Amino acid sequence: xxxxxxxxxxxxxxxxxxxxxxxxxxxxxxxxxxxxxxxxxxxxxxxxxxxxxxxxxxxxxxxxxxxxxxxxxxxxxxxxxxxxxxxxxxxxxxxxxxxxxxxxxxxxxxxxxxxxxxxxxxxxxxxxxxxxxxxxxxxxxxxxxxxxxxxxxxxxxxxxxxxxxxxxxxxxxxxxxxxxxxxxxxxxxxxxxxxxxxxxxxxxxxxxxxxxxxxxxxxxxxxxxxxxxxxxxxxxxxxxxxxxxxxxxxxxxxxxxxxxxxxxxxxxxxxxxxxxxxxxxxxxxxxxxxxxxxxxxxxxxxxxxxxxxxxxxxxxxxxxxxxxxxxxxxxxxxxxxxxxxxxxxxxxxxxxxxxxxxxxxxxxxxxxxxxxxxxxxxxxxxxxxxxxxxxxxxxxxxxxxxxxxxxxxxxxxx
Amino acid sequence: xxxxxxxxxxxxxxxxxxxxxxxxxxxxxxxxxxxxxxxxxxxxxxxxxxxxxxxxxxxxxxxxxxxxxxxxxxxxxxxxxxxxxxxxxxxxxxxxxxxxxxxxxxxxxxxxxxxxxxxxxxxxxxxxxxxxxxxxxxxxxxxxxxxxxxxxxxxxxxxxxxxxxxxxxxxxxxxxxxxxxxxxxxxxxxxxxxxxxxxxxxxxxxxxxxxxxxxxxxxxxxxxxxxxxxxxxxxxxxxxxxxxxxxxxxxxxxxxxxxxxxxxxxxxxxxxxxxxxxxxxxxxxxxxxxxxxxxxxxxxxxxxxxxxxxxxxxxxxxxxxxxxxxxxxxxxxxxxxxxxxxxxxxxxxxxxxxxxxxxxxxxxxxxxxxxxxxxxxxxxxxxxxxxxxxxxxx
Numbered sequence: 001x002x003x004x005x006x007x008x009x010x011x012x013x014x015x016x017x018x019x020x021x022x023x024x025x026x027x028x029x030x031x032x033x034x035x036x037x038x039x040x041x042x043x044x045x046x047x048x049x050x051x052x053x054x055x056x057x058x059x060x061x062x063x064x065x066x067x068x069x070x071x072x073x074x075x076x077x078x079x080x081x082x083x084x085x086x087x088x089x090x091x092x093x094x095x096x097x098x099x100x101x102x103x104x105x106x107x108x109x110x111x112x113x114x115x116x117x118x119x120x121x122x123x124x125x126x127x128x129x130x131x132x133x134x135x136x137x138x139x140x141x142x143x144x145x146x147x148x149x150x151x152x153x154x155x156x157x158x159x160x161x162x163x164x165x166x167x168x169x170x171x172x173x174x175x176x177x178x179x180x181x182x183x184x185x186x187x188x189x190x191x192x193x194x195x196x197x198x199x200x201x202x203x204x205x206x207x208x209x210x211x212x213x214x215x216x217x218x219x220x221x222x223x224x225x226x227x228x229x230x231x232x233x234x235x236x237x238x239x240x241x242x243x244x245x246x247x248x249x250x251x252x253x254x255x256x257x258x259x260x261x262x263x264x265x266x267x268x269x270x271x272x273x274x275x276x277x278x279x280x281x282x283x284x285x286x287x288x289x290x291x292x293x294x295x296x297x298x299x300x301x302x303x304x305x306x307x308x309x310x311x312x313x314x315x316x317x318x319x320x321x322x323x324x325x326x327x328x329x330x331x332x333x334x335x336x337x338x339x340x341x342x343x344x345x346x347x348x349x350x351x352x353x354x355x356x357x358x359x360x361x362x363x364x365x366x367x368x369x370x371x372x373x374x375x376x377x378x379x380x381x382x383x384x385x386x387x388x389x390x391x392x393x394x395x396x397x398x399x400x401x402x403x404x405x406x407x408x409x410x411x412x413x414x
Numbered sequence: 415x416x417x418x419x420x421x422x423x424x425x426x427x428x429x430x431x432x433x434x435x436x437x438x439x440x441x442x443x444x445x446x447x448x449x450x451x452x453x454x455x456x457x458x459x460x461x462x463x464x465x466x467x468x469x470x471x472x473x474x475x476x477x478x479x480x481x482x483x484x485x486x487x488x489x490x491x492x493x494x495x496x497x498x499x500x501x502x503x504x505x506x507x508x509x510x511x512x513x514x515x516x517x518x519x520x521x522x523x524x525x526x527x528x529x530x531x532x533x534x535x536x537x538x539x540x541x542x543x544x545x546x547x548x549x550x551x552x553x554x555x556x557x558x559x560x561x562x563x564x565x566x567x568x569x570x571x572x573x574x575x576x577x578x579x580x581x582x583x584x585x586x587x588x589x590x591x592x593x594x595x596x597x598x599x600x601x602x603x604x605x606x607x608x609x610x611x612x613x614x615x616x617x618x619x620x621x622x623x624x625x626x627x628x629x630x631x632x633x634x635x636x637x638x639x640x641x642x643x644x645x646x647x648x649x650x651x652x653x654x655x656x657x658x659x660x661x662x663x664x665x666x667x668x669x670x671x672x673x674x675x676x677x678x679x680x681x682x683x684x685x686x687x688x689x690x691x692x693x694x695x696x697x698x699x700x701x702x703x704x705x706x707x708x709x710x711x712x713x714x715x716x717x718x719x720x721x722x723x724x725x726x727x728x729x730x731x732x733x734x735x736x737x738x739x740x741x742x743x744x745x746x747x748x749x750x751x752x753x754x755x756x757x758x759x760x761x762x763x764x765x766x767x768x769x770x771x772x773x774x775x776x777x778x779x780x781x782x783x784x785x786x787x788x789x790x791x792x793x794x795x796x797x798x799x800x801x802x803x804x805x806x807x808x
Contacts, residue, residue: 018621065630067626139741145714155725183620184587208762212744216758217584219757222758223755227463227466232730237572324550325550331624332629334561339544340540344541361625364615364620368607368608369607
C-alpha cells in the first residue's frame with residue numbers, strides 16, 4: 001500500500017451523532033490516526049443501552065449494535081474516558097501533547113468547564129488545531145442552544161420549501177442534510193488550519209457553526225428574498241423551467257422512477273421511447289421548451305403510462321439508453337442490486353465482534369495511488385484503551401487502577 | 415492577515431453546480447481559483463433566480479454565490495490549441511477539479527503526466543468506470559439513487575427531493591474535502607494523486623441514508639411524514655404562528671420537555687411509561703395547547719432554556735433578521751454585477767470570529783480574466799490574437 005494523504009496526522013475526536021464522527025472517519029479513511037474519545041460513563045446519543053429501531057437483533061451489548069453509530073465511526077481507535085476526573089484529564093492532556101487536530105462537539109462553554117477550552121489546550125500544545133462544532137457556534141444569542149441536524153435544516157429555510165406542494169406541511173419528513181455536509185465542512189476546516197499552521201508555525205482555534213456551514217449551500221433561498229422579495233414555494237419535484245421533471249409510478253406498488261428531459265435532445269429521446277414521436281414534430285406544441293411548460297400535466301401522464309409498464313430499474317435502463325435522465329427511486333435493498341456499485345466494489349464487508357460480517361456502505365471517494373480501506377470496523381467502547389495508554393507510557397498496573405476507579409471503561413451500564 | 419490558502423492555485427473545469435461549489439471554499443479562504451468556461455459560460459450562470467427575473471449570464475444567484483473571488487477564462491478545450499493552453503495552466507496550478515462527462519474528463523486528465531503536475535479530483539454522477547458511467551443524471555436523479563428520496567415521502571405518495579441543487583452542492587462539498595486532503599498529501603510526500611468523487615457514492619456513503627439501518631434490522635425506513643407518532647415528540651409541529659421542529663423523544667429531552675411545558679405528571683403517567691408508542695393522542699392533549707398558545711420564537715427560546723432540542727421553521731424572509739445571524743454577521747453585503755446584495759458568509763471561523771481568513775469577493779464576469787491569464791502563461795500579443803480569432807479563447 002502506498003502512503004495515504006493524511007498519514008502522520010493524529011486526530012482526537014470528542015463528538016457525538018453524525019457530523020463530527022463522520023468527519024473523523026473520513027480522516028481515518030485517508031490514513032490519519034483517529035482516536036475517538038467516548039463519553040464515559042454517560043453513553044452517547046448513538047450508543048443506546050436499550051434496543052431501538054436501528055438496533056441489530058442478537059447478542060452482545062445493545063450499544064455496540066446500533067446502525068446509527070456504525071454509520072459514523074469506522075477507521076478510528078476508541079477510548080472511553082471520564083474526563084471529569086483528574087485522572088481522566090491527565091490522560092487527555094497526554095493525548096493532546098502531540099495531536100494535530102482536536103474536534104469537540106459539546107454545547108458552548110462545556111469544554112471550558114471540563115478544563116479543555118482553547119486557552120487551556122493551546123498551553124498544552126501550541127501547534128494544535130482545535131475545532132468546536134456547536135450547532136450555532138460559540139458566539140451569539142443561540143450559542144447555548146442544542147440541536148440535531150433537523151433543527152439546523154429548519155432554520156436555514158431548507159425545510160420550509162420541501163414537501164408536497166398541496167399537502168399538509170407537517171407531512172414533510174425532517175432530514176439531516178447538515179450532518180452529511182457538515183462532515184465535509186469540518187474536514188475542510190481542519191485541513192485549512194493545518195495548512196495555515198505550516199506558514200504561521202502555530203495552532204489555530206476554529207469556531208464552526210454547523211448552521212453557517214449549511215446555509216451557504218442554499219443560495220436560491222436567500223436570493224429569492226433579497227433579489228425579488230419572494231419566499232420560495234414548495235414545488236415538490238417540479239422544476240418551473242423544465243418539463244418533464246418529476247417522479248412517476250412504476251409497475252411495482254409504491255415504487256417510483258425519476259424522469260427528466262432538460263433540452264430538446266433529451267426530449268427527442270424520451271418521445272421515441274414513450275411512443276410520442278409526433279410530439280417532436282416542429283409544428284407540435286410540445287416540440288419546444290415553451291410549449292412543454294404549458295403541457296406539464298399531459299406530458300406527465302404520457303410518461304407515467306410508459307413507466308407503469310416496467311419496474312424502475314428496467315424503465316431507467318430503457319430511457320438512459322435513449323439519452324434521457326432517468327433513475328429508479330431506490331430503497332435500501334435496491335442498493336444491493338446496483339450493478340454499478342458492485343462493478344466498482346463500492347460495498348464494504350466488515351467483521352465486527354457483535355454484528356458479525358456485515359455489508360455496509362462504501363467510501364465517499366477513491367484516491368489513486370492510495371488505497372482506501374475499512375481498516376478498523378467501528379470500534380467497541382474503550383476497545384483501544386490499553387493500547388493507547390501503553391503508547392502514552394502508562395504501565396499495566398496503572399491502567400488497571402484506571403479501570404478500577406472508573407476513569408476509563410469498556411462497557412456501559414444499562 | 416494572510417489568508418490560509420493564499421499560496422494555492424486551483425483550476426476548475428466544470429459544467430455543473432458541483433464543481434463550482436467545490437472550488438468556492440478554496441477561493442473564499444484565499445486560493446486563486448481559475449474557472450475555465452465554455453463560450454456559453456458554465457451552466458450555473460444560467461441557474462435562477464435572477465434579479466427581477468431578468469436572465470443575466472453574470473447575475474444568477476448560483477453564480478454570484480458559488481463563483482466568489484474566482485477568475486473566469488473562456489477556453490474551447492475541444493481543440494488541440496485549447497488543450498495546449500490547459501497544459502500550461504495545469505503546470506501553474508496545485509489542484510485541478512474536473513466536473514464534466516467521463517470521456518471528456520479522461521481526455522483532459524490525460525495531459526497530466528508526472529509529479530510536476532497537480533493532483534486532480536474528478537466529479538461524475540456514477541464514477542469513471544462501470545456500466546452507468548456515461549448515464550445522464552441531474553440533481554434529483556442522483557438523489558433518487560441514494561435512498562434519501564424514498565425516505566423523504568409518505569407511503570404511496572411520490573418520493574421527494576431536497577432543495578433544488580442541494581445534492582450537487584453536497585457532492586461538490588465532498589469533493590472539496592478530498593481535494594484539500596490530497597493537496598495536503600502532495601505537500602507532505604510529493605506524490606501526485608487523482609481522486610474520484612462519484613456523486614451517488616458520495617451521498618449514499620454518507621449519513622441520513624437508510625441502507626445501513628436496513629442491513630442491521632431488515633426494516634425499511636418509515637414513510638410516515640413529519641411526525642413520528644410512536645417515538646414522540648419528534649418532527650414538525652404547528653404552533654401559533656407557524657411550525658417548530660422537535661427532537662425530544664428520548665431522554666433526557668423528553669423529561670425536560672414535560673417539565674418545561676408545565677406537565678411533569680406525564681413522567682409518572684403509566685400510559686407514557688409503559689405504552690408510550692400507542693399514546694401520542696393523549697400526549698398531544700398536553701403538548702398541543704402549549705404549542706397553540708405560543709409563537710415559534712417563544713417556543714424556541716423557552717424550551718431551549720430547559721435544554722430541549724427544538725427549532726423554529728424559518729423561511730427566506732426570516733434569515734437576514736435572525737438574531738444569531740445578525741450577531742455573528744453570518745450574511746455579508748457584497749457588490750457584484752447586480753449591485754449590492756447579501757451572501758452567506760464564512761462556513762467556519764479561524765482564529766476568531768469574522769477575522770480576515772475568509773473574504774468574499776464578487777463573482778467574475780464571463781471571460782473577464784482570459785487575456786490577463788494568457789499573458790501570464792507566456793503567450794505573445796500576436797498569439798493571443800490568433801487564439802481569439804480562431805475562437806479558442808474569448
